[in-house]
Each structure stands twice: as C-alpha cells, then as structure tokens.
Amino acid sequence: MKRLLITGASGGLGRVASARLGHLAEHIRLSDVMPLPYTPPSQAEFVQCNLADADGVMKLVEGCDGIVHLGGISTERKFSEILDANILGMRNLYEAARAHGMPRIFFGSSNHVTGFYPQDEHVDLNSPYRPDGLYAVSKCFGEALARFYFDKFGQETAMVRIGSCFEEPTDYRMLATWLSYDDFVALVERVFDVPRLGCPVIWGVSDNSRAWWTNETATYIGWKPRDSADRWEATLKAQGKWPDPEHPLAKWQGGNNTQDPIVKED
Numbered sequence: 001m002k003r004l005l006i007t008g009a010s011g012g013l014g015r016v017a018s019a020r021l022g023h024l025a026e027h028i029r030l031s032d033v034m035p036l037p038y039t040p041p042s043q044a045e046f047v048q049c050n051l052a053d054a055d056g057v058m059k060l061v062e063g064c065d066g067i068v069h070l071g072g073i074s075t076e077r078k079f080s081e082i083l084d085a086n087i088l089g090m091r092n093l094y095e096a097a098r099a100h101g102m103p104r105i106f107f108g109s110s111n112h113v114t115g116f117y118p119q120d121e122h123v124d125l126n127s128p129y130r131p132d133g134l135y136a137v138s139k140c141f142g143e144a145l146a147r148f149y150f151d152k153f154g155q156e157t158a159m160v161r162i163g164s165c166f167e168e169p170t171d172y173r174m175l176a177t178w179l180s181y182d183d184f185v186a187l188v189e190r191v192f193d194v195p196r197l198g199c200p201v202i203w204g205v206s207d208n209s210r211a212w213w214t215n216e217t218a219t220y221i222g223w224k225p226r227d228s229a230d231r232w233e234a235t236l237k238a239q240g241k242w243p244d245p246e247h248p249l250a251k252w253q254g255g256n257n258t259q260d261p262i263v264k265e266d
Helices: 012-020 054-061 080-099 133-153 182-191 216-221 229-238 256-257
Strands: 003-007 027-032 044-048 068-071 105-112 159-161 201-204
Touching: 003 054, 003 201, 012 027, 012 216, 044 216, 054 080, 068 080, 080 105, 080 133, 105 133, 105 182, 133 159, 182 201, 182 256
Parallel strands: 003 027, 003 068, 027 044, 068 105, 105 159, 159 201
Antiparallel strands: none
C-alpha cells in the first residue's frame, strides 16, 4: 500500500498499531480526536479529526489504500458521545471510503456484541447479537453498516470482534478473551494480504484453551494465532484473581460490562 490510515491512534491499541504496522505501507496516516501522546514513527503523519465531522473524515480518507479503524468510544459512555463517534462516525468513514475508491477496512468491532452469552456457551459467527451495553450496541450497528456497504457497493471489510488486546492477561476473563499484540499484528497483515477478503466476522482472540469463540468460517484468510493466555492461569490463581462463579467476570462473556449502568446525559 501507498498509504494506510489508522484511526484511534491515541488509544492503547492505536498506539500498538502505529508502532507495529508501518511495514504495511510507504506512508502511515494517524488520526484521533485527541493529540497523540507520543512521537509518531518517522514515516507517519498525524491528522487530528473528529469522526462526527463528515467533511473532515472525507479529507482524512482521501489518498488512503487501506484503513485500520480503531477510532471511536471504546467504553460505556453517554449515548450522545457514542452516537457521534461510533454511529455517525462509522457512517462518515464508510461514505468517505466509498467516495475514495473503497480502500479495504479492518474494523475494530468488539466481543461485547455477544456479551450476554454465558461463559459455558460456545458462540459461533451465526449466533445472534446479545450486546452488553450501548457501546456494544454501537458495534452491532457498525457490523450491520459494514455488511450493508459490502452487499450494496462491494466495500470489503474485516469485522474483527477484538477480545482483550493487552500485553498480557490481567484477570480471569482474559484467560478466554486475550489477544496478544503479535497475534493482532499478524491478523491485520492477513486482512490486507489475502487476495479477496469479502466481509467476514473474525474473532480477535489468541489460541486460548478457555476461549468461547470459533473462526471456522474465516479460515480462508490464513490467520492462525500463535500465542495463548494459558501460561498465565497459575499466576492469576496465585494472585487471588479467581472470581466467585456468580461474579460477572466468571458468569457472562461480557464480564463486568453486563452490570455497568447506562450513563445518564448531563
């Protein structure tokens, strides 16, 4: 690629993407509504942009050959904030992509779209949505929008339901949901390298024995996670990070998000 756009570059995962995806394109365009809290790589430019600004997003996408979309609200917040960033922002991004040659998109969806499934139930890509909050509802909208733009216009998107992408798992639930940085990078590489992507849903999770999700219908992209959260199980037990069976971290796939209140508007 000539130019890869990474949105949400000021966030935790955006920072990882900014540091480790530079080999995918000659130029990297980083964007966020907030200034970068770090110095970007030498081949990267930063464009501050609010995803709710349709004209700004239209300019942001111009000249890009691929998009890693990690921008938006990533936690439970006021609906007005989620609406602007995750719903209007998603629509603006896809309209901009349609206007500029439909660059392939890696869409950072969320495992929380099925958060209200119990942990003893395996979920596949045909399982109905069971979102655990308004943030998760916005990701359901994002997946529906991506599918619509594929069916109507041919816009290719990998809808990646990211688990818990951190340096290492830090609680019981992450023994099932953890996605290592290396596996995340390898997944992005495959999304932009496979000859024909289509519009698959992919669970962004490492090779954890406790995982509840399977990717049988997306094996054609050739991604095989290599890391596993299993080696942290004994450590988390020794640290006392083993919840009661009725605690949300041990009961629901969405963990604590299932008990978070709806945030009131001012």
